[in-house]
Each structure stands twice: as structure tokens, then as C-alpha cells.
Amino acid sequence: MLDGNGRTLKTTQTSLQILELILEHEGLSLAEFDQMIDKPKSSLHSHLNTLVDCRYLVKEEGVYKPSFRLALLGDRARQRNRLKSVAVEKIDELTAATGEEANFTVLEYGRLLMIYGSSGVTPNADDDALFRREYHLHNTAAGKALLAELDRDHVESILDEWGMPRETESTITDRERLYSSLETISDRGYAIVNEEFAPGLVAVGAVVHNDEEDVVGGLSIGGPKYRIDMSRLHDELADQLLATVAELERESPILV
Incomplete structure (x- = not known):
């Protein structure tokens, strides 16, 4: 994402990469993310916790999946x-x-x-x-x-x-x-x-x-x-x- 200075934020890019992978695979575990993204497992866990806390992901039996709130964002974009x-x-x-x-x-x-x-x-x-x-x-x-x-x-x-x-x-x-x-x-x-x-x-x-x-x-x-x-x-x-x-x-x- 671009901020006011035109810089990109690596943390945001990682969170978006997580969302893209989850949509592609219809759900992934922390261990699976660890194999796909070159970041410390603790950092990945923090990203996942944040996305769950913000209600963009749900966690079911150790697997992270897209939430219905995420679907609402897509619907809003379609309306445009x-x-x-x-x-x-x-x-x-x-x-x-x-x-x-x-x-x-x-x-x-x-x-x-x-x-x-x-x-x-x-x-x-x-x-x-x-x-x-x-x-x-x-x-x-x-x-x-x-x-x-x-x-x-x-x-x-x-x-x-x-x-x-x-x-x-x-x-x-x-x-x-x-x-x-x-x-x-x-x-x-x-x-x-x-x-x-x-x-x-x-x-x-x-x-x-x-x-x-x-x-x-x-x-x-x-x-x-x-x-x-x-x-x-x-x-x-x-x-x-x-x-x-x-x-x-x-x-x-x-x-x-």
C-alpha cells in the first residue's frame, strides 16, 4: 500500500499476501503459511491474529479461512x-x-x-x-x-x-x-x-x-x-x- 510519501508498507503487503493465499487455497494452517512465506513463524502468527481480530479471517480447528466480512468488501467493490x-x-x-x-x-x-x-x-x-x-x-x-x-x-x-x-x-x-x-x-x-x-x-x-x-x-x-x-x-x-x-x-x- 502507498502512504502519503509514496512508500510501500511491508507489513501490509504480508497481510495481503496471507489473504491472497487463503483465497487461493480456501484455508491454510500456520504451518502451511510457514512453508509459503519467508517470514518468522512468530511474525506470521501475529499477522494472522490481527486479521482474525479485525474479522477478516476465521480460525476453525487450526485452519484460517476467509470471513463473510471479507466477502462484504468484495460486494462493495462490485457495486462500484x-x-x-x-x-x-x-x-x-x-x-x-x-x-x-x-x-x-x-x-x-x-x-x-x-x-x-x-x-x-x-x-x-x-x-x-x-x-x-x-x-x-x-x-x-x-x-x-x-x-x-x-x-x-x-x-x-x-x-x-x-x-x-x-x-x-x-x-x-x-x-x-x-x-x-x-x-x-x-x-x-x-x-x-x-x-x-x-x-x-x-x-x-x-x-x-x-x-x-x-x-x-x-x-x-x-x-x-x-x-x-x-x-x-x-x-x-x-x-x-x-x-x-x-x-x-x-x-x-x-x-x-
Whole structure:
């Protein structure tokens, strides 16, 4: 965290690292933290006690877990950029019309964060991907669409910070190739990913603006490649995606 002098506080960073690890692992013991964080066990114990005392963690049988108060913070953050019910309705309609998964995401600190997802099916609670809500920009459809809206310096700063990790054999990891694709995306108004994020998955994404032309977020739709070929992705799904984007932008006051 930055204080008034622009310095960062190591103690706060450690506490936040603890929270991130707990969210990633859905609960950890002090001994497990001791293996993950290079700090004295006594110091880790103090951080954990403070987070429990402030009600951001709960301790159950020696395991630290996220509290419901922590969830309330997330809900409050969502309200800052939340989709009102009519927008959620349109995204659900897009899923119903296509039979594919639609996601609304926002750009924050160079990362793509999922705000709302609609698949039209009951999720499998054992699917780890279900709980992934933060993504890179260079290999996601909405992420690439958002990058295409940014100036080169901004894109460079994001790539410098987060890199371009290869998540599949098809992930673009070369900046010049990415910049070339961003020019194409800017010209046609939507982005495509073809197994760049996960093997066998394809998607199309576009940017949603408010009535002042500011970027509100990104909307994407996609699914398994065995039922979505490139022709359908570029024609049917891209058309339906852009139609939904246009509807959302016409009703931009519903987007906070």
C-alpha cells in the first residue's frame, strides 16, 4: 500500500499476501503459511491474529479461512462497477440465445476481473476454473479487446508488470505479434481467442463503453471448439455479441 510519501508498507503487503493465499487455497494452517512465506513463524502468527481480530479471517480447528466480512468488501467493490439487473438480464439472454457462456469483465491494475458470468447451466463445484476470476489480458478475448483500446505506452506498462505467460501452445507470447493482432481487433471491433487461454476453448470479446465513450468493461462469449468453429465465432457469435454490446451502450446509465 502507498502512504502519503509514496512508500510501500511491508507489513501490509504480508497481510495481503496471507489473504491472497487463503483465497487461493480456501484455508491454510500456520504451518502451511510457514512453508509459503519467508517470514518468522512468530511474525506470521501475529499477522494472522490481527486479521482474525479485525474479522477478516476465521480460525476453525487450526485452519484460517476467509470471513463473510471479507466477502462484504468484495460486494462493495462490485457495486462500484456493478451491472444492474437489466444488464445482467441482457447477458443472460445472450447465453440463452447462443447456448454458450458469456462473461462481463473489468480492467483494473492491468488485470481482467470477472464481474458476472452466465453459462445457463449449474456449475460444477469441483471445477477449479469456476473459481478463477482474475485473468491476463494478452490471451483472453475481452482482454485483447480492451488492450486494443489503450495507447502503446499503457499496453507496454501492463505487459512489463504482468508479462505474457504461455498458458497453452497457442498463447501469443511475442509483443510484436500481439501488437499486430491489436491493430486487427481495433479495425473490426472485436477480438478472437483460439485456444490461447485454455486448450479446446474459443471466444469472441468486445469493449463496452458508457455514453461518454469511456470504457466500462469487456463482454465475451465462447465455449468448446468442438461445437464452435471459426465461421460461427466470426459471424453468428460476433454479431450477437456486438448487438448485446450496442444494447448495453444504449442503456449505459444502468452501468455504474
